[in-house]
Amino acid sequence: MKHNHTLAAFAAALALAGPAAAQPAVSLVNNHPPGLDLAGMDRSVKPGDDFFAYANGGWMKATEIPPDRSQWGVSGELVELTTARVQDLIKMAAIAPPGTEARKIGDYYSSYLDEAKINALGLKPLQPTLARIAAIKDKKALAAEFGRELRADVDALNSTNFDTDHLFGLWVEQDLNDPKRYAPYLLQGGLGMPDRDYYLSSNPHMVADRAAYRAHIAKVLTLAGIKDAEAKAQRIFDLETKIAQTHAPRAESEDVLKANNPWATADFAKKAPGLDWTAFFAAAGLEKRPQFIVWHPKATAGEAALVASQPLPVWKEYLAFRQLDHYSNVLPKPFADERFAFYGTTLSGTPQQLARWKRAVNATNSALGEAVGKLYVAKYFPADSKAKVQHMVDELIAAFRVRIDKLDWMAPDTKAEARRKLATLKVGVGYPDHWIDYSALRVAPGDALGNAQRAELFEYRRNLAKFGRPVDRGEWAMTPQTVNAVNLPVRNALNFPAAILQAPDFNPANPIAMNMGATGATIGHEISHSFDDQGAQFDADGRLRNWWTPADLAHFQASGHALAVQFSQYHPFPDITLNGEQMLSENIADIAGLNAAYDAYRLANGGKEGPSQQGFTGDQQFFIAFAQSWRTKTREATARQRAITDGHAPAEFRADTVRNMDPWYPASDVKPGEKLYLPPDQRVRIW
Template identity: 80%
Template sequence: MKPSQNLLALGAALAVAASAAMAQTPSAQDLANTYPPGLDLAGMDKAVKPGDDFFRYANGHWLATTEIPPDRSGWGIGADLTELTNRRTQDLIQTAAKAAPGTEARKIGDYYASYLDEAKIESLGLKPLQPTLSRIAAIKDKKALAGEFGRELRADVDALNSTNFYTDHLFGLWVEQDLNDTRRYAPYLLQGGLGMPDRDYYLSATPRMEKIRAAYKAHIAKVLELAGHKDAQAEAQAVYDLELKIAQAHAPRVESEDVLKANNPWTRTDFARKAPGLDWTAFFTAAGLEKRPRFIVWHPKATAGESALVASQPLGVWKSYLAYQQINHYSGVLPKAFSDERFAFYGTTLSGTPQQQARWKRAVNSTNNALGMAVGKLYAAKYFPPESKAKVQAMVGDLIAAFRVRIEKLDWMAPATKKEAERKLSTLKVGVGYPDHWIDYSTLKIVPGDALGNAQRAELFEYRRNLAKFGKPVDRGEWAMTPQLVNAVNLPVRNALNFPAAILQAPYFDPRNPVAMNLGATGATIGHEISHSFDDQGAMFNADGALKNWWTPSDLAHFQASGKALAEQYSKYHPFPDLALNGEQILSENIADIAGLNAAYDAYRLANAGKEGPAQQGFSGDQQFFLAFSQSWRETRREAALRQAIVTDGHAPEEYRADTVRNMDAWYAAFGARLGEKLYLAPAERVRIW
């Protein structure tokens, strides 16, 4: 998927394990990106009319002939670049293992090698997790239970990238610039506690969801059985019933995306009154938040509902729930039976993936999660030289200039709104490739051979690193993504963007390609992220990141009307007979797609002195632009994975994101799309937000 969008001295045994892994996987030392320059003509299907199905016109042969690898839920350019990046990262990590003990590089190597040492993990069994499980078993009352919830509270690194805020802990914590006071950080409390991706998995009455629920209950029972619980079936039913009650208290996806409903400042004393049931004093003390006088509660209904459940549900059920969640959460660093069982449900049942990824790939992912910026420092130094950064920064500058011109020419936007939009553009903090400063991992202890302990300490390190932000100036330059991630993100609360190095490579961005192709592919993505500062959510944040609507009432009414039309357009797409897209759920991303594509088109035209670019590979400049855009969304997914994305993702599936072109007059002129063809929209029906 092309995104738009958050753990070591080697002994002899570990050295053997690492050497074995190296022998089994191809080296990335001389691996280069082998995408040839230009459009992929062989991947097209020119028998399809562009006006009927532009995505298949651009990608039809590739779709018909591509098989999804058995360890993947989907495949496309983004997945291919992720594979390439992971192999490069693996090489960097293995080289880091040779560094001097105690250095940051050696921590990277030791963490990775410990994760790879399956023999050691197998021999230890559940012993590394036993202190946690014994602590849970010793809980005697609801006050101690509240303390356990607080002790296990963790920073939700994905909160910057997703408004769903999914976490398997009862609550999640997000430490970020205050919505109402941009001078300080605020603690945001988020709903959590579910073992499946979304409340709909518990509440939807469709036959498919009922089957998934049955499989999930069996999964809980199997996990508890593997852990030696004698009455695993009964415990599993009780745990599931508890999660069902939590799901019933959760806010739905669309509501969770509404930042106005999320801006709920509570004082410490408010919690006992507004969300009785949980001993909040014990919770905050155990969480290290006892000195925080004020919180922003993103999901007040869920917070109250989950707190009430702490009081109403039996202590024994909560203890079973906590034990299951801990084992399930750390299954990747537990014996193979636990890891296999987790994959059977989350990989195969939920996503349709038949085969688990090789251990080395999982080790790379885990190392990235634990020491992501340390690994990213190595990756950026080798694979993103200063000249690459300069070229992309220039492209960003061109796109910002294009946005500025588009805003100036809008006939529906009032001068006062335009002035604020210009101020927001001028203060936009754009990060390209890698951050200006790196995380200091010197206090993170990595122990060779202690895979589970390393994972636990890394999570705790990240949590404490976030708590340490309180009382310090807000750092708008802090990155939410690592350089080795194939993704990009807009952070509206900081008015900032991140474009990691890994997404800034061919075929998304290739200096050998004409400007039409680069701006159609990567330029549209950069424009997408810039536009998030001016979409239905971005319009609520001013240039400083404060939650302050800067639109006049008439401007906002026009924008909302256009957004409603776009939501209706996307809600008509039915990937499956029984499942349509939710236009409201994906509205922000679809607005950004339209705005980003328009800005990228303007930038491409400006780069060619206002004219169409030169023809190449048998296509005009405009055709190259739109084909590069559509080919950049090249992706195929397994049915289960696609269904899951439709329910939980704030983005439309790739095929429908490519269909954004049907709202641009220039696309009709380039490909001759006409009335009667499936994608055709009458001029009055084309959504023209920007």
């Protein structure tokens, strides 16, 4: 993915809200000036010493992160703009006729926003679920409860977090081994903190986070009126620690070859004893599935064994807490505040909670994202915008094809496979070809928690309904109003949502050099994911298949290893070193995408450097625009979390991708001895 976070993009209507939903101070018009941000640069820094600071140092010094954000940058600006735009749309949705899709948007939002009613209801809406957990009498009923609460992940292969707070997660996607059918993928889960390392690492920051998490569990139980909260919190924390010990590390989770473990349904009892799998699958609606792909076999077996070995009362305490924590934002205000205190402030360093209307935006977007997206693109993404971006995509694909043809290390047979994969790439620009039908989702005015539960169940059932149907390569993994982009290697498909295709990343008034350096590099990045260390393992049909000659594969893997070593030398903090293997896919895509974007920019100028503008040559515009597209300021707690859990490198190091490109050196007058200088034989060249 281009950016590290997927963000909601619509907000409150004044007709639906009181004073808490006041209009944000953001114009509905994208009036971002064309050109490079000269004031945001720091030309006292040599490009060869710190290219990110050279391009963004002035902006970094002048910018304060908003108090309700864990980071701020280009993405944040686009999110604010898109949020304001959709706020305008939701005003109209709020007065749509009852029963219409638009009215569901308004009703979902207003129910979430009505904190007074949520406070008055207390825990009453959750009591049926808590009573069901309290009534569990044996391990078979426990297994059924785990199955009943199984939910669907959107895209495990591109997720920055493979863990769900349910014991297991489900991903329904094209089969790794048979592109003509959907397969159910079972994923590790069960943790309340972001990753296994938060439970197991000796890093002092994580040790402190563990103590804060135990206190958080106790506080949530206390708020719910549960007795012996401290003792139960300790037991729940100890259980989660045992779960964490079974989990695969992040880098292993991202290795698709290790994830391709087809298990017959009948084999689960033997391969992962301890859980009543028959009861689990029946409650999950999966009893008719003959086979699963078990992404994390060690965790699956380990978690099943824990179901057998750990006392039933502890599991019931754990399940009750998971429900309370999961639905905190649609429970009385003290629950939402406590959730933010831990996840927002302690783990991410964010001092101020998002306003209620902003959280309502996020929740509604999660539940009815494509319904809102339909309204968004109708008003804010006209056909000519789609055509312009589609043209850029075509240029980038053509440039990538030329790069494949010119590779001197790749054998003809491998090149033919790569060309076929590029030719069959399914590219979605702006919005999907068809929309999700939300008619089966019931939204009840005033029932915030029930709406959230039904929305999750709707999405789960929508995924289960894919079994037996032809694979839909045109289905999107993101909504049009999402500020992000994604490659779906199992389907050999790309999504470029409308919200990311706007200034400052893409501005029709900018020269091709700037647009290619920013948006072109994003497009090239996503195309390149089809050929990164993970994507290159899939053929044109999305089948997990080695289509490389042995010599070509060895060369490709050696280049990838060199890039992993390069990024493993970066230290965002003195006590944290980046894991180059964990971030390899994204870093390969950055290099390959930037090279393709550079080629496309040059081809658009007749093979020559583009004209000068704002005192910079065409090549300089290209590289500076790329670095400015990564301008981001991040709170320390968030930066620490992402350095450990994210598949993306921090923004400042992604901007340093340029040091592997020969044209950057003369364009930026980079000399030997400067910090980013790499001798030509040490520059990583992939694709």
